[in-house]
Amino acid sequence: MTAPALPTVAEARWLRPVRDVGHLLRFRSASVRRRSAFWWTASVMVGLTLAAATVPALVPATDDERLNVGVLLPTAMAGLLLIAVVSAVASGGGRELISREQGVAYPVSPATDHLGALVLAPLNIAWLIQAWLLLGAAAYTVGWQWSLVTLQVVLLLWLALATAIGQLVAWSVEMVRRRPRGVVAVRIVLCALAASALIVQLSGRTLDLLDRVPTLWIVAGGLGGVRWQWVLTLGAELGLLVVVVVAGVVPVTLASKLMPHDELRMESDTHTPRRMPWTDLSALLRLDRASVWRSVPMRRGLAVLAIGPGLVALLGNLPWEQATVLPGLVASGGALLFGVNAWCLDARGALWRENLPALPGTVFWARVIVLAEFLALASLATIAIAALRAGVPSVSEGTALVCTVLVVTLQVVGASMRWSEQRPYPVDLRSARATPAPPIMMVAYSSRLAVCTTLTGLFFSFLGRVPNPAPSLFFAILFLTWSGARLARTAHRWNDPVTRARVVVTVAA
Structure with a gap:
């Protein structure tokens, strides 16, 4: 019997973060106090997701009613992407799979930290509600037919892609925030984006902007069952997902080499003593x-x-x-x-x-x-x-x-x-x-x-x-x-x- 071939250096470099995430997940799961409650909660979440993706398809409705909901699908997809970006940026790059103090004793690489944050990203009630609404709206739009499966597969991939894009943007913002005068730069950009959104709303061009949302072609590719447009959409989402996940390693690695200015300023700042209460x-x-x-x-x-x-x-x-x-x-x-x-x-x-x-x-x-x-x-x-x-x-x-x-x-x-x-x-x-x-x-x-x-x-x-x-x-x-x-x-x-x-x-x- 021949011994299994050892992975090359390049293969080990890319596979190690994936294995490390598995180790950390087992480490975290071992510290759960009540295993039964954990698995019960996880089962409920999976059950709610399956129900959201199938039950609305059984609701009787006219073609016009289904079409009215289907028109909003691209906008809902864009809204989920926005929520993924905002939640990841607000948390400084995503949630920690293992806390900073506990991770000191373990060789947790930036790539492992990035993948761990991606795994934890869906454990957010705002993300979950948006995902359930998106899957439910898609089921209501298509009805109980074969196109329901193809569209839901496309939307599930979009959920993963939107989460990865939000993570990439968040780590990029965190990388800029940790550079000299980066906090000011980030605040200026955020204020400019908010002002731009307000101007678009006041000018009455919101509907024109929503009609140009690029998620429209993803919905169109998921409809109609298995055909070459669906395969092309699926391949494009998978390819883009891999590229975005891999690209996210770059900003998180650069950010890990810089100290967070906000946290350092709060911990090292001095405050004038006040009168005794x-x-x-x-x-x-x-x-x-x-x-x-x-x-x-x-x-x-x-x-x-x-x-x-x-x-x-x-x-x-x-x-x-x-x-x-x-x-x-x-x-x-x-x-x-x-x-x-x-x-x-x-x-x-x-x-x-x-x-x-x-x-x-x-x-x-x-x-x-x-x-x-x-x-x-x-x-x-x-x-x-x-x-x-x-x-x-x-x-x-x-x-x-x-x-x-x-x-x-x-x-x-x-x-x-x-x-x-x-x-x-x-x-x-x-x-x-x-x-x-x-x-x-x-x-x-x-x-x-x-x-x-x-x-x-x-x-x-x-x-x-x-x-x-x-x-x-x-x-x-x-x-x-x-x-x-x-x-x-x-x-x-x-x-x-x-x-x-x-x-x-x-x-x-």
Whole structure:
């Protein structure tokens, strides 16, 4: 029996990152606390994807109704690409497969980091919802026939291609951001792009621009079953996917040789001492606010959350009835920055904080106030941007909007503090690419928050159409009472020294 041929140097160079990603995935999966919950969640996600790609095809509809949805497919594909780019740029190049501290002891190459970020990119609720909507719209457009399979294959490849393009753009932006005066250059380019989009919208040329979206020929190639146009489209997507994935190694390698200016400036900056606070609560508030506002991912994430939905409302000229949904989406997104694991902000400092002469309840409510401030500020910034075109709301609309902000903020804060006490994780949030919880848990958290806050926003949007603002106030008091009671129960559990010790030991690990 002949021995298997050893791979050449070039083959080993290209295959090693793929093998290393497999090793890191097994390493991460071995640290999962509840394997059954992990596989159950993964099965649900796969099942929802299959359902989104097939069930809408069984819905009875006329040809005109299917055509109206099919016309929007190219625009939806372009929207998913935009979301992939924005999420990757905001996270500094994509999510980390292994944290920076854990990766010190392992030879994780830039190519491995790049491929790992690509694997984790779909574990994002915004990405998943857009993907499900895209596959569902395609199934509804085609119906139950053989063209459904060919079109969905093309769209699945587009999902992978859009994710890879977003990753390539994000690493390129991160490479520029880490160069001298790169932060200023990136901000200028982003402001120019936002201004250009606003000009296009105000000039009324949005539809003309959407008609020229290059994703139209991809949809056309996926229709009609197996034919030479479908094979050509499939080959073009596969070839472009390989080129984009390989090209992404270049900017990530160059970026890895440069130090991140934002993170270094935050860690090495000096601050003038202020007057001593008068109470324990004010001292803890000052400490927690500094932990949040001096963190790069928090500031960058807040900017994306506040400006992104606001620009969508501004460009889409959303009325106040529809803009009422935005505060809930912004609040749920803000909680995913650190709120779902709020005590990880302290990291090893949690041991020092527990030695402070402050009551546990004071520590708890200080963290609650800071998280509520963070979420409310993001929601109010979004509303301020949306108000530039929405005009002055009526009394009922304004009341419903204020009630929505208050209710969803307390809902998200209550859920975040409850999850932070029940399932803490040790996370280093100094990196712009860090997440406060494992990827699969982030999907679960974001799904629950998005569903809850969206339903609440829709409910108050309906109440905003009622001429009398009394119903909004009545239901707001009910929601606030319920969420406040649940938050008070969480505060009571935090006073238990055993519960508090478990959280502190976990986040300080």
